[in-house]
Amino acid sequence: MNKLLVLLLILAAAFSLVLVSCGGEAEEAQVEETAEAVAPGLTVINRNSGWEVGQKGGELVLGQLGSGPKSFNPVLAEETSSTDITDYMISDALVQRDQHTLEWAPALAESWEISDDEKVLTLTLRDDIFWSDGEPITAEDFEYTINNIIYDEGVQTSTRDSYTVGGELTEWVALDERTLQISAVEVYAGLLNIANSSAVPKHIVEPLIEENGIEAFNNLWGIDADPTTIPSSGPWVISEYIANQRISFEPNPYYYKTDAEGTQLPYLEQITFLFTPDTDTMLQQFLAGTVDVYAVRGEDYSVLVEEKENLGFEMYEVGASTSTNFITFNQNPDEDGPENDGDAGLTEPKLTWLSNQSFREAMAHLVDRQTYINNIAFGFGYPQYSFVPRFSPYYWEGADEAALKYDPIAAAELLDSIDYIDRDGDGVREDPEGNPIALNLATNSGNRVREDIITAFAQEAANVGIQITPRPVDFNELVNQLVATYDWDMILIGLTGSVDPISGANVYPSYGNLHMIEPNQESPRRDWEARVDEAWKEANETTDEAQRKSGWEKIQREWLENLPWVFTYNPLLMSAYDADLGNVFPQPINGYGAIGISEYLYRK
Template sequence: MKDYILTFIKAFLSITVLFLPIYLIQTSGEEYSYTIKKVNPDEFRLEIGREGGTLKRALSGDAKTFNPVMAQETSSTAVIGVLFNGLTKTDLKTLLPEPDLAERWERDKSGKVWRFYLRKDARWFDGKPVTADDVVFTYNEIYYNPDIPSSAKDMLIIEGKKFKVRKIDDHTVEFVIPKPFAPFLQAVGQPILPKHILKKYVDNGTFTSTWGINTPPEELIGTGPYRLVEYVVGQYAVYERNPYYYEKDSKGQKIPYITKVKAQIIGDPDVRLIKFLSGEIDYYGVRPADLPEILPKAEEKDFTVYNLGATPSTLFVVFNQNPKAPIPEYKLKWFKNKLFRQAISYAVDRQGIINIAYNGLAYPIYTAVTPANRRLFDENFYPKYPFNLKKAKEILLSIGFKEGKDGYLYDQEGHKLEFTLITNSGNKEREIIGNILKDDLRRIGIEVNFQAIDFNNLVTRLMSNYDWEAVIIGLTGSMDPYFGQNVWLSSGHLHMWYPNQKKPATEWEEEIDRLFNRAAVELDPEKRDRLYMEAFKIIGEQQPMIFIAAPEELLAVKNKLKNVFPTVWGWYKSEYVYIEE
């Protein structure tokens, strides 16, 4: 979804700070006040920086692949996102597309024919020039290849039709799209890949296993601001500035300013916190539970804590509705029942979860829209399921469950109402939520076997063998709902409850497909927003994903880093961050 693609380091938007409410922290019997700061994007001023230095950061887990087309999880995209560029990228201040590998573009009057003019100074890590052949190869032979599963493919099809991509000359590429549609320039921000390196793997059918994590870093050929030079599984990744990177600052200095990055692989957030406080990493995504420990040390350790506000990220529970899943048919019958899912939604104590797991720093949600999506967020438009265990149980009884002598509910065939709920280990918030759900559902006669497992194992279960019943997981969200099509369309690879459908399994999924397809070609912003809102209203009614909370994002940054400006969408002008020792 960048949307689901992650940038390499989280960036920031303004050096001018606004003050949020003071947090009063009790430590060792003493009260300590600290004002968490918020950046003001309207007053950002970029400084000319200095070259050099090493940025020390942390990665939350190992990559599963170095192949950007095959990467479906943040543990992979966080490692490799900085290695590649698309034709365009998004300006995180304006949220509008801007040039990247394409220095400019033009379209005809119909809005269906676009020409992109590539930068002539763009080179691959091996020094070879980026040409139109690379763009045509990437789209026609990789993204549109039926034998290569790709989440990007869902974003590059309009009403079931592909873009026509052809070479005009070495530095000009033409796209012909079936219909004009609003997010086209963002859609072509997908990574461009080197034809001279990867074509042989496409031709011999091994592309999907190409650039695995055992690939020597020097064989990974991209165009991004950094290249990977060392990767030790479970320990660290080392990056160096790409000597061929084409962007420069206003004085002609090379960027990125920081010439080396070392990223330790630290799965445990508690350990990441310790490393940040000890100076071994330069910034840290603060959990609400960390505030009592981290705020009193801000002055001594010389860092600033920012609250970036509501994020587009969502946390939810999903029940598996995939008929290919190795789970009992009677459980599939439960999970496919809208009233069953609504009953579970009523049994979720969202505000209690927010207070306990997020220290109050999150928003309750009932569909995929969060307060960060200002155009689509409307508290009164979407269905709500306020915490009500009595109502939850009444719904379950109304659809045929009966209470047994042991206090548990049983279906009409005598099967006990129980399921296994999984999440990724090491995520304290999700582990707390799992235990809260387990306890609350037990109160209405449901037995939950809650397990926390390794994240990459979790992804394998979700996306490969479908061996799961229910999961607590999240999505990073996207600037435009179009870039979530791989989740919301029934054919989508990340349509979590039942992915890759040949045709919609239900009438409501068919209607969501219809609304998303209409929105993709609707150029009137207000009409387009309304179509998306109607789709998310259906998701709120059907509850295929039982949404719980949208957390606020907190970030602690060492003050030696300059030109750092936090936004919930990522780092703004991350290549301009520099170190002042």
């Protein structure tokens, strides 16, 4: 579905932004020039060359962290273990960013026009697009998907917020089978971002809902379904699924893309994802030749660079990760009380601790970014201070100076200033009511990089008298805590990054369903959130670039001053690919790695 920010589980470090981007010509994406690699043995990707003409045949095996998808339904999928499949393998969007330039390019829509008042986007669909069952893909599929599925409050989707402009949902109208119109009540910089949407097959879903009601859609294409029957609009169809083990794909026989010589894509005849419990296991699978692509961690570099000639693979420097990696603090109150079922939220005294600005500032002073980079990323990383990637035109250059830096002495002084002191000499601080300050810090299990970060952070906290218990948990359970039960204290997590942060419509405004500290607010509870909501309008309900940059600067300032999250570091993304693979041109953006180029990869 719409490629909005979603929780990220990146193989190299971390909860993988599934989604990406901006409207109009708001940004001028730059093609990367050939440069010298940061370390010997790495190849810098030259994206100037464009796609090579490949050849048919061959297979590819990819590793995916975790136990596999939570859903095969593209509207309901929320985490990358699912969206890697639903958004990239078996779905295609109306428009998408070009893999090489990152500029908007046609996909299922062959062209588009924006009205003079900049409120209406009219798209013309290709005349050669079909679902994998042979039925045509039409503008009515998109109109029905948005209006009858995503906009229905009975559907359990996290994407609805990303279709909102000026407080109102955008209007989708199929003018005929090939012409689709998207209208907004205000000028919006992200109309093309909204059009970065896929559809469900109306010819299958509409009869189901008419007979059984909308609730039937919430049960459609779950992991207990036969996924080989799911129609695809993307390059692949699911050919086999074995729970907790693997999922395989074969080419969609009706896929529309061809290469420069007219050969239908994909080139490969099969792709398989192996579900892998942790990155160490995945590394061993790659070295054994069981998987063909590996997202290289800093600690792996010295091992892999020594083996690349012997084992026949190439190592690529992809670029600084655009994803975020941060600690967030739960401030969602349990208004029903802990004795009631349903949404839990946070009870006292933890709610008071985590809602205290000085306490969060103290925690920010305990994030030792440079040590994480040196010891966990093995030097392959960069300090991170904002959710906006540094290469984005919307990055606030003042973020580096404004962010609180590692300073345990300052952390201790802040804790003293709010009377969080060790009252009984046991080494743990208590609040003024005598409650020992003890919190859990969760992250997704099996991701050793994240597990190392929460362990290091817990030690820093212990040094100043705060008891933090590291809690690795299953990724899907972590997502459930964030979007459903709200039953957590602190979480180390991440979101996929994008060229334009407008893709975070469900994250940064207070009403967003991934506004993690307290999602889905009817009105902003905190003054700074009200200011962010206003700045969101300033940044995005316009196409004026100066205004957009001003709005995004305000949002980044508020984030750094009020600390709903504290950022850690961006890893340098490195990838190892079987040397037999061609068309290896990944980008450091989720969806633009191996799965984003899967239809172009070929065996030499």
